[in-house]
Amino acid sequence: MPTSTPLSAAVRLACFSFIIIGLVSFVFHQTKNKIIDNEREALLQSLQSVLPKTLYDNIPSEDLITLKNHTIYRAYQKDTPVAAIIKSTTTQGYSGNIQLLTALDITGTILDVRILDHKETPGLGDKIELKKSNWILGFQHKTLAEMQQAQWAVKRDQGSFDQFTGATITPRAVVNEVKKIGLFFQQYKLQIFPQLK
Amino acid sequence: MTYQQILENGLWKNNQALVALLGLCPLLAVSNTVINSLALGIATTLTLILSNGCISLARKTILPEIRLPLFVLIIAGTVTMIELLMHAYFYQLYKTLGIFIPLIVTNCAIIGRAEVFASKNKFIPSLLDGLAMGLGFSFVLVILGGVREILSSGRLFSQAELLFGNYAKNWQTIIVDDYSGLLLAALPAGSFIALGLLIALKNSLSNA
Numbered sequence: 001m002p003t004s005t006p007l008s009a010a011v012r013l014a015c016f017s018f019i020i021i022g023l024v025s026f027v028f029h030q031t032k033n034k035i036i037d038n039e040r041e042a043l044l045q046s047l048q049s050v051l052p053k054t055l056y057d058n059i060p061s062e063d064l065i066t067l068k069n070h071t072i073y074r075a076y077q078k079d080t081p082v083a084a085i086i087k088s089t090t091t092q093g094y095s096g097n098i099q100l101l102t103a104l105d106i107t108g109t110i111l112d113v114r115i116l117d118h119k120e121t122p123g124l125g126d127k128i129e130l131k132k133s134n135w136i137l138g139f140q141h142k143t144l145a146e147m148q149q150a151q152w153a154v155k156r157d158q159g160s161f162d163q164f165t166g167a168t169i170t171p172r173a174v175v176n177e178v179k180k181i182g183l184f185f186q187q188y189k190l191q192i193f194p195q196l197k
Numbered sequence: 198m199t200y201q202q203i204l205e206n207g208l209w210k211n212n213q214a215l216v217a218l219l220g221l222c223p224l225l226a227v228s229n230t231v232i233n234s235l236a237l238g239i240a241t242t243l244t245l246i247l248s249n250g251c252i253s254l255a256r257k258t259i260l261p262e263i264r265l266p267l268f269v270l271i272i273a274g275t276v277t278m279i280e281l282l283m284h285a286y287f288y289q290l291y292k293t294l295g296i297f298i299p300l301i302v303t304n305c306a307i308i309g310r311a312e313v314f315a316s317k318n319k320f321i322p323s324l325l326d327g328l329a330m331g332l333g334f335s336f337v338l339v340i341l342g343g344v345r346e347i348l349s350s351g352r353l354f355s356q357a358e359l360l361f362g363n364y365a366k367n368w369q370t371i372i373v374d375d376y377s378g379l380l381l382a383a384l385p386a387g388s389f390i391a392l393g394l395l396i397a398l399k400n401s402l403s404n405a
Contacts, residue, residue, distance in 0.1 A: 122349070
């Protein structure tokens with residue numbers, strides 16, 4: 001290795017930094033559009049998993065508002081509000097945050113719920129995923145009135161929703177979060193869809 | 198060192214996962230399925246080849262005093278580029294591996310090879326060393342992934358489409374029908390135990 005002075009060390013360090021930064025930014029610019037496309041495609045697919053494409057004619061992934069830390073995607077059919085898809089996060093799971101997507105029609109009835117992301121125990125709490133079990137489909141067609149009843153809880157809490165063997169905390173967290181979202185939608189419906197006034 | 202010795206070292210004698218015990222964090226965390234393992238193995242191997250190559254080419258201009266920051270710079274740059282490329286072209290896989298792609302930076306095996314091999318050897322042997330070390334690490338990852346996937350779910354090659362595209366959708370093989378699953382194998386503790394057994398196996402084969 002060559003002899004060194006502090007100055008030559010600094011110059012070399014700077015040169016290397018410039019080369020590496022140049023390479024990284026080149027790759028960044030080459031992949032930028034593709035990455036944005038991927039993100040958009042993934043969002044669209046997750047929205048379509050809770051709300052069938054046939055129900056609306058706008059692009060909900062681009063018609064979004066943020067209200068009280070929730071991201072809300074709005075779906076319209078011929079400019080009439082049809083449904084809202086609300087993305088929310090609960091911290092009440094067994095480990096880490098559970099992120100979910102809830103679609104509600106304008107009467108506040110749940111269309112469907114999906115889990116976007118979670119870190120629950122594999123084999124126990126992860127049955128909230130549609131890939132692992134059909135449990136999450138149990139929220140379909142539940143009305144606002146049902147959410148306000150005492151049975152809106154897991155069986156352990158004298159409710160009507162199944163819990164999983166060995167995992168009560170996870171389904172409890174999801175059940176409570178869905179109810180919270182249902183009530184939230186009812187409360188802020190006119191802010192989400194001002195046309196309904 | 199001859200090319201054959203370099204290969205032998207990377208794959209077996211000085212295997213980074215089984216002998217040097219480097220890079221255990223991603224090894225233990227990601228090896229829950231064969232496909233995840235394979236993906237992380239490929240990304241790590243690519244990083245090793247690229248960083249070894251760059252460092253070997255630049256070895257005459259790298260001063261001893263600043264070699265560590267330069268290694269870190271080169272490795273971090275390489276990993277960032279690989280992360281961007283995966284984000285763009287293997288999106289689902291990128292989502293599955295998540296934080297463990299950027300964390301390849303912290304895999305000590307990579308800076309270890311830069312310090313021990315690439316900064317002292319010519320370009321071609323350094324590339325080969327990166328390849329051999331990467332393959333050695335990957336094969337341990339894949340074996341661990343396979344064992345854990347079978348024990349935890351009774352299947353093999355699930356979600357192969359993440360890595361190989363849509364025509365790989367039916368690659369999943371059910372090894373045990375109607376298997377209730379061994380939770381331990383899916384958890385990090387299970388990978389510790391499986392890795393321990395693998396190391397024991399390797400040692401008994403080497404000493405035999």
